[in-house]
Amino acid sequence: MKLKSVDISKTASASSIVFDALRKAIIEGDLAVGEPLRQDEIARLFNTSRIPVREAISRLEEQGLVKAQRYKGAVVAGLEPEEAAEIFDFRALLEAEIIRRAVPKMSEELLRRARGYCEAFSASSDPMTWGDLNREFHSALYNASDLPYHLEAVDNAMDRVDRYLRAQLVLSDGMERANREHMAILEACEKGNAEEASALTRMHILGAKKSLLEHLNGLSRR
Amino acid sequence: MKLKSVDISKTASASSIVFDALRKAIIEGDLAVGEPLRQDEIARLFNTSRIPVREAISRLEEQGLVKAQRYKGAVVAGLEPEEAAEIFDFRALLEAEIIRRAVPKMSEELLRRARGYCEAFSASSDPMTWGDLNREFHSALYNASDLPYHLEAVDNAMDRVDRYLRAQLVLSDGMERANREHMAILEACEKGNAEEASALTRMHILGAKKSLLEHLNGLSRR
DNA sequence: ATATTGTAAATTGGATCCAATATACGATAG
DNA sequence: CTATCGTATATTGGATCCAATTTACAATAT
Numbered sequence: 001m002k003l004k005s006v007d008i009s010k011t012a013s014a015s016s017i018v019f020d021a022l023r024k025a026i027i028e029g030d031l032a033v034g035e036p037l038r039q040d041e042i043a044r045l046f047n048t049s050r051i052p053v054r055e056a057i058s059r060l061e062e063q064g065l066v067k068a069q070r071y072k073g074a075v076v077a078g079l080e081p082e083e084a085a086e087i088f089d090f091r092a093l094l095e096a097e098i099i100r101r102a103v104p105k106m107s108e109e110l111l112r113r114a115r116g117y118c119e120a121f122s123a124s125s126d127p128m129t130w131g132d133l134n135r136e137f138h139s140a141l142y143n144a145s146d147l148p149y150h151l152e153a154v155d156n157a158m159d160r161v162d163r164y165l166r167a168q169l170v171l172s173d174g175m176e177r178a179n180r181e182h183m184a185i186l187e188a189c190e191k192g193n194a195e196e197a198s199a200l201t202r203m204h205i206l207g208a209k210k211s212l213l214e215h216l217n218g219l220s221r222r
Numbered sequence: 223m224k225l226k227s228v229d230i231s232k233t234a235s236a237s238s239i240v241f242d243a244l245r246k247a248i249i250e251g252d253l254a255v256g257e258p259l260r261q262d263e264i265a266r267l268f269n270t271s272r273i274p275v276r277e278a279i280s281r282l283e284e285q286g287l288v289k290a291q292r293y294k295g296a297v298v299a300g301l302e303p304e305e306a307a308e309i310f311d312f313r314a315l316l317e318a319e320i321i322r323r324a325v326p327k328m329s330e331e332l333l334r335r336a337r338g339y340c341e342a343f344s345a346s347s348d349p350m351t352w353g354d355l356n357r358e359f360h361s362a363l364y365n366a367s368d369l370p371y372h373l374e375a376v377d378n379a380m381d382r383v384d385r386y387l388r389a390q391l392v393l394s395d396g397m398e399r400a401n402r403e404h405m406a407i408l409e410a411c412e413k414g415n416a417e418e419a420s421a422l423t424r425m426h427i428l429g430a431k432k433s434l435l436e437h438l439n440g441l442s443r444r
Numbered sequence: 445a446t447a448t449t450g451t452a453a454a455t456t457g458g459a460t461c462c463a464a465t466a467t468a469c470g471a472t473a474g
Numbered sequence: 475c476t477a478t479c480g481t482a483t484a485t486t487g488g489a490t491c492c493a494a495t496t497t498a499c500a501a502t503a504t
Binding site for chain 1: 484485486487
Binding site for chain 1: 273309370372
């Protein structure tokens, strides 16, 4: 038999399509914080009934991306600066450990691919793709760690602060610094220096946290 | 007005009741790994329709406690030894950090309460309550950290390995050692020695991981 | 006997309908 | 004019119904 087989059992259900779309819209900030998610409206938008929409919303709530109140509906969850700060700490702790354990397992091919993302990131002039390339670069490196549970936890954490991350990159020297730090991390990986890669990753994340908090403070002081 | 107010908006919905019950049954091992979750059957059990059951199941899947396939239904998710090992590493990393940051914030009152759980744990003769008291003791200490996101991540991780944790406590010297280690952690907290408490917590978790893996290996070798 | 096909039962995914609750807003009393 | 109360509307939670898919199994052909 020579047929390109497609696993039909894995085709997306209505609820997962709605879930993915809402998740993307929320983490990228297309849906404003506090924006109510009307089941009926969303159902019409996707040409489906409210049932899949409700399932999607309950999953989003489980991830902390929306907040729901009984009989009142769900709204896009906000993130206080203190919560964002805590999540950056969480990421710093985890990602430093992940990359430490990933470095010894990185193949030449993987490093080439990571360098590709890194260069694409530095070359990109479109702020909308920065966030994506940033995540691709990091997860390319992290994937070598073979720690799926850790990676999932980091992914969830990233989802929660994605909006802030993008904002931070647009800040004055955000891109330039991110780029410099990415290069340094990549070089440490290429040298096989796990401790250095780990320390650099930690500083990379905590630095982003610091500049972000300063930015937010600047905003609120006005 | 002198009425004990009850926030009715927070009364549980059918779906959350089902969710809590299933979650508890799964993490405590009352539902065997691979056991299918029939929507109809569960709905009858709770005197409700399948709708809340489906919502509960989709939330459980989001947490990794069940695995679902389109049109085939959901089964209780298993955990390979390697996955369990990874989750213990995850916990060791996080909990060590959490307690390090919690120690400086622990009040006298909190330490008294933690000591209470610790003593109840050591005095308890009922293996069924060991797991609960163990979690109560640890989360009492962790709560002082004021790191809600970290705590939630640890809670989820605990849920995933809860079954193994209980099994590990029943092992030959599991209880005795856990007890000794709890006391040592508590004393480090009382002394205000954050670094020691952190190191002890880390070893406590990695030790449990080691003895659990040896146990599982022993089983599979037969 | 084994493999394949066809069919009925079981099960899930989704649509529609109804009940419970919240929200908006006008009427009324003070 | 303001505060309170009712009522109409909007919205959510849950029940019931239908369609899509899987599973079990009998019938058939090789």
